[in-house]
Amino acid sequence: xxxQTEPEIIDVPADFETLRAxxxxxxxxxxxxFRLPGTNIRFGLDALIGLIPGVGDAITSAxxxxxxxxxxxxxxxxxxxxxxxxxxxxxxxxxxIPFIGDLFDVAWRANRKxxxxxxxxxxxxxxxx
Numbered sequence: 001x002x003x004q005t006e007p008e009i010i011d012v013p014a015d016f017e018t019l020r021a022x023x024x025x026x027x028x029x030x031x032x033x034f035r036l037p038g039t040n041i042r043f044g045l046d047a048l049i050g051l052i053p054g055v056g057d058a059i060t061s062a063x064x065x066x067x068x069x070x071x072x073x074x075x076x077x078x079x080x081x082x083x084x085x086x087x088x089x090x091x092x093x094x095x096x097i098p099f100i101g102d103l104f105d106v107a108w109r110a111n112r113k114x115x116x117x118x119x120x121x122x123x124x125x126x127x128x129x
Contacts, residue, residue, distance in 0.1 A: 016074075016122065023067055023118070027111035030063055047105040050095050057095045064088045064110050071118045080121050084114045 032042035046063075050056040068084045076084075091110035095101040 019070060019074075020119065023070060023115055026063065026067065027109075027115045030060065030111045031109040032112065041106065043106045044109075044111075046091075046095075046109075046111070047102055050102055050105045053098075057092055057101070060095070060105075061088060061092050064091065064114065067111055067114050067118075071114070074122075076118060076121050080117055083117055087113045087117075 029044055030046045031044040033044045035042050046060045049060050052059070065088065068081070068088065071084060072081060087108075087110040091105065091108055094104045094108070097104075
């Protein structure tokens with residue numbers, strides 16, 4: 001039987017809602033701000049900038065690293081950091097494959113995934129009042 005552990009206390013800033021809104025806006029811009037006309041397919045700058053050969057995925061990865069660094073700064077636990085970095089790694093590695101990677105970027109949405117991980121942990125944390 002698996003023992004349930006208590007959530008770790010993290011240093012949630014008093015202005016977390018401001019931080020969350022900033023990261024939400026950035027994740028939306030990168031992952032789903034635009035809609036392909038006539039469809040429900042949403043995409044962001046990640047998919048568009050990723051079309052630039054060689055540097056596109058590096059540029060979008062830097063934005064994802066910013067979101068991860070903000071989560072890191074409030075002290076999310078190691079396992080959450082690992083999940084966030086894994087999301088970035090998948091986005092970077094698969095996103096680098098011409099054409100297939102660009103389609104993957106539209107579906108994967110690493111920034112949204114990382115923002116959900118951060119929000120879930122903050123919601124579960126005893127440090128969030």
